[in-house]
Amino acid sequence: MKATTITTSLAALAAVAIVGASSPAAAFSACQVTDVGGIDDKGFNETAWKGVQDAKAELGIDIRFLESQAETDYEPNINAFLSEGCGIVITVGFLLGDAxxxxxxANPxxxxxxxxxxYDPTIPxxxxxxxxxxxxxxxxxxxxxxMSESGILGTFGGINIPPVTIFMNGFVHGANxxxxxxxxxVQVLGWDVDAQEGLFTNNFESLDDGRAFAQNLFDEGADIVLPVAGPVGLGSAALADELGTDKLKIIGVDADQAVIDSEKSHVYLTSILKQMDATVLTAIKAAHGGTxxxxxxxGTLENGGVGLAPFHSFDDAIPADLKAELDAIRAGIIDGxxxxxG
Amino acid sequence: MTVNDRIDKATGDLLKRAVVTRFEIEELVVVPIFAVLIALLLGGLTMVATGVDLPTIGLSYASLLQGSVGSLNAISETLTSAAPLTLAGLGIALGFRAGLFNIGAEGQLLIGGMAAAVVGFSLQGVPLVIHLPLALVAGMAAGALWASIAGWLRAATGAHEVISTIMLNLISFRLVDYLLRNPPIQRPGRSDPISKSILESSELPALLQWLDPNLRIHAGIILTLIVVFVVYWLLFRTTIGFEFRSAGANPDAARYGGMRSGLIIVSVMAVAGALAGLAGANQVLGVLGRASPGFSAGIGFDAIAVALLGRGHPVGVLFAGLLFGALEAGGRNMQVGAGVSIDLITIIQALIVVFIAAPMLVRTLFPFAFAKRGNQREGS
Structure with a gap:
């Protein structure tokens, strides 16, 4: 049995090697390089990838992705796509800025x-x-x-970089x-707006860290925690699931976590949406159309690039007054x- | 049995397989080749088990081959990935020869790379012929110093190097993180841990960028070849190399023969650390142009596998480094071409190590490859 499988796969290998070598790569392809969180991080990289997939559905183009396992992969991953003749290369994440x-x-x-x-100045x-x-x-x-009963909120980030800390800044200013x-x-633990210092896991991968950091914040009295670290937040959600949402609620980031992390959808009070899928789709369409x-x-509240996700299971628990205030503030932010x- | 004895026995058993004391073509060449082949086959079976269809598996391996040696760019990528693995692997292999199991290459690489970065961005107005060697030497010196802490602990207190190098790795992660966050090193205008960019005069020059700006191959590969030769010469043509090997083959006899074991342990670790530090400097000066917390990217750990696969021989380590470099470059292409997860490459690498560590299994699975020596019983 094993021998036949091996023989078959060898035969397949030989066959495909011939076919593979001759297949042309003429079609337009959109190619995404992820950060180390991976393509299935239920957040940042996955949301951007959704934009690429939407482009495929709409334009019928080829799509590919490469996951970075370490920051040394950024450059070779981009190069790999360049040699594949990609029509547009989407890189996801602040840390890929240099690469x-x-x-x-090098490839104008x-x-x-x-x-x-x-980039400042911008690159054409x-x-x-x-x-x-x-x-x-x-x-x-x-x-x-x-919504907090204890009057203490908590937050922590992945790495102290602007696209992470901007969440924490806004969150603290909103509470203030x-x-x-x-x-x-109401106090916010984990982020000092003035010093721009706070709690960071220093990675975008460890679910254990997400759990431990949320536990620490919970022990300090926080009953709502905002993890800004991609998949790390899934660990925080697992803790909230075990403790019960009356003790700890989570605010998701990037995508609507109540939809994406559907098994634990009940722990998410809401999510702070960053609609990368829409901007990625727009960029691909422009490259495809030659414009x-x-x-x-x-992306702003006004143009829908950022926003607040629906409240899902908490919809009934949130007072109508508070919802009305949120609407008013939303309008206030948009009109300036x-x-x-702060 | 003390803890140290137990670790010594366990590592000793593994080292016996890693270091071939007599030249034995089967052990050196046939076992690794079959280990690689069976790992590739099992990798294919893993794909079958995870529901990948056969044509995709074929396409995966075709992409793997194409991405590692199929084009100039592929070869450039393979060599670029192979250089640091080989350099750090040489250091670990040297440790094997002397009976030391150095798990600390990752930390030594980080510390060495940091030192190279600091020299790389801070010396203004120095020509390349002086600046680059200085940065490389700084990397080696820092790595050597860091590793000799573990050597000294072993020689002076008997603390086992397996434990102390692992601990030193953890310390180095935090130390580098701390250094990268503070003003003399941190890049101005950034709040995350990242160093200033190194100056052009300390860059390992790119070799083929005049052909195509995307070819990343740089002078580090030439450096690596030189270092392979130097380590070979050191190990087999010098007194100190003889002392290293004697200490590994029979520590008691070496001591009886008048060799100072403490000094040997410290110097072996220092040389191993210098090589790992050079690997770090190679990454910073040749590939990244800056230091950041993750620039070691697990090379120090992969290098242990490279040293094992290379059977502790400098030339073997070079070939093993090339193979692992090829797997890395090809794995990327596999992901692009066939959409198969890059994790498969990690599985294949792990399987190779398993089969290297279990040569009897390879002999049993492929008796025909070892037929000529079938009736000669070997102690291994």
């Missing part, structure tokens, strides 16, 4: 688009996608402050805004009357 800039400058005819990095063939995530995080901070409006004293231009695109910078 993307180098590759883009290939369109690139990077999520979470804006790179479209940077950045997000005013603090606008949505502000709403989440206000909501969490209104609630305090200013209501005369309460691609480098520069920077900013409320500043999310």
């Amino acid at each position: 993307t800039a180098n590759a883009a400058q 005819d290939t369109p690139f688009s990077i999520v979470d990095f804006a 063939n790179v479209l940077g996608q950045v997000f005013a995530t603090d606008e949505a995080a502000f709403l989440a901070g206000y909501l969490a402050a209104g 805004y609630y305090n200013a409006q209501k005369g309460t004293n 691609f231009e480098g520069g920077v695109t900013v 009357s409320i500043s999310v910078k």
